[in-house]
Amino acid sequence: MTNSIEEIEQADAILAIGTNTTENHPVISSRVKRAVRNRGAKLIVVDPREIPLVRHAAIWLRPQAGTNVAVLNGLMNVIISEGLEDAAYIETRTDGYDELKKTLAKYTPEYVEQISGVPAEALRTAARIYGTAEKGSILYAMGITQHSHGTEAVKCCANLAMICGNVGIEGGGVNPLRGQNNVQGACDMGALPNVFTGYQQVADEKARSKFEEAWGVPLSGQPGLTIMEIMNGALEGKIKALYIMGENPMLSDPDLHHVQEAMKSLDLLISQDIFLNETGEYAHVVLPSACFAEKDGTFTNTERRVQRIRKAVEAPGTARPDWAILAGLATRMGYPMQYQSAHEIMKEINSVTPSYKGITYERIEGVGLQWPCPNIDHPGTKYLHKDQFTRGKGILTPVEYRPSEELPNDEYPYILTTGRVLYHFHTATMSRRSTGLVERYPESLAEINPRDAARAGIEEGKIIRISSRRGTVSVKAHVTDRAPEGTIFMNFHFKEAAANLLTNPALDPTGKIPEYKVCAVKVEAA
């Protein structure tokens, strides 16, 4: 997030697009609801599904899944044609406005209505709410990014916020809401093929030599493979060994059959986790780790706040913290790592990562600090881009709408979109082992609109078969208006009804994120 979670309550308008916050980041949604109820903030919800936030919205736009870019361009078209843009901000803080304006010209509300199904008048109303707000905050999540055009939609969000002067102000911002506890931290720490910690490029000579010195070995400057490329590499026989720590790609990757083949073709698969998961079933070696309650360390939340985790109970059996396992293995491989505690590792992170330099255990004992925090006296950064962007001016990038890779046809007439439910988390290895959560949501449900259900002869609570070009799953139907006509919603928590047997592995060309939010399926009563 460019801004902080608490600032949501200072916004005058909140645009929540592609984020079912109430189920995925519930405590953030409480802030959104409080902003609406206590301060009269105006909430705009853009989502094909009737998510719980809709009840609190001033206006709800319900585009067909996969048309975010058109809707966002449409909002900007209205804002510009009605003169609601922030001309001074555009002039002093951004580059590329003329090009953007040219591209946006054709995205009139009427044109956007043809693409997305959002009524032109509703789009105008929403644009006026966001465009006239003094402080406008954009919240988005996987509903924006998990598309073959995800990166482009993210750029549209940034464009919209910038032309309204909403970046670099308190209570505004472009705020991606991270779904997992430490996605932010994993990226910050360089668990990515092209960067070291703090987004220092591996291809950059200076950065590399700094790490070579810190680590005492020569390093490769050739960016590595992304997760989907690793899977393909395994299938092609180029990747021989895969070390997986705390992930379960056998349930979370798109097109699971493909992943399964990839796993089987490896010479060495190491799975290090708290449970034997679906991926572990294919592993040659399984290493038991301590969970978050059994070790010290830090997580970085979605607002860049680095916060402590603390050991509260003992790990079962001989399970060890992941850092201790790694240090032991490195030592065995001939590269001694003698860390006695997570605290020692953080000191090393401080020394090689400018944005984390001032974030020490001593300072975050009480409340966490938000990076960038370049020195030991720095108070942390509540919101980014205050007086200028990282590279000086903010770039406005024109983006054209393009359809999702796989659209419905006669044989596969429905759109399948996937996501989470409140009571479960990701591949559910933890949540399905928690009594209360299972009590509330014991089995997977596929949401289908009553009109579609009637047409296909599907009844509430009956098993249905959903098939895509890649596979078939059987799942219980939940007939509900929450799902728009023509679109089926499935969660990806349950291995018995693994939505990712169906999803399309088409990748966003830049972000390399699979298109989980749109694929074509057919549905039959089983």
Add this chain to the structure above:
Amino acid sequence: MSEQFTINIDGKEVRAMTGQTILEVARENGIFIPTLCHYKGTSNVGACRVCAIEVENARSLVAACTMPVNPGMIVRTDTERVKNARRLVVELLWSSGDHNCLTCESNGNCELQDLVYELGIEKPRFTIDPPGYDLELTNSMIARDLNKCILCGRCVRACNEIQVNDVLDFSYRSSHAKVGPAFGADYISSNCVFCGECVDACPTGAITFKSARFMGRPWETAKVKTTCTYCGVGCQLDLNIHNGKIIKVTGNREHGLPNEGSLCVKGRFGMSFVDHPDRLKTPLIRKEGELQEATWEEAYDYIADKLKMIKSEFGSDSIAGLSSARCSNEENYLFQKFMRAVIGTNNVDHCARL
């Protein structure tokens, strides 16, 4: 605009600002005024009358939690009249419920109990006459005993004003007021989302965590502050530990950010995976097609030998690693360091894209 002035509380001149209540000013200055219905983050309703105090020239006692300060105001919190009024209120609350601390989950963590003690009340002067509600034990997460409810309304305001879930309200059946979901439903059949905000808000043993019932007294329980392991909000929470086990999770309100003590159902009730019997306890190595238990030494040897072999035969870039959004920063740091410095490849990614 807020204007600064002084008021007098119990003979002491203290600074105050327009818009503040007497209670706020008193608390800022270390002057104790008891409360029961007051709850941070929710509106002041002046319902319980425990914070009654004397204001010069006011005919009756006033509720400190709702009374705004005025310049020159003279307040007394310690007169006999005030103490008597407090005692009366507390005795009425005590006698109108089944406040049997022997088996109450909140014994030692109850604001009513504290107040009875504070005011030195041996016994209420009224007959104890609880309403006789059934205990609600119909779900595995939240237990309710409305015989211990003092109708302070904190749960109602926590649900509606903090979480904005709009589940709880007051209802009136015959002479009895009652709090709960609409139509007298129990929690599990209402639209409650089990955030547990009402449990943290309840000052007595009326709403408690079922998992903690009979699992350990508050004074035998350690609270370990940590960060939730589920979503990216990073809520600060307290794991309540008794005999080496997590018996319940409470919100940490101490430092405010980022969650001000609020949690959701996952952080609150999603922790029984920690000591689930399925947890992996030893390394496993596949032998003759089956995963078999092994020691750490054997597992390290197996991995190190194979990795070295693959590296020398096919090169560093034939090895890849997936790090984890579930693990800590320190672990992600070491993982990429392991892949880059020990294996010699940049083939490291994680499932953030998924």
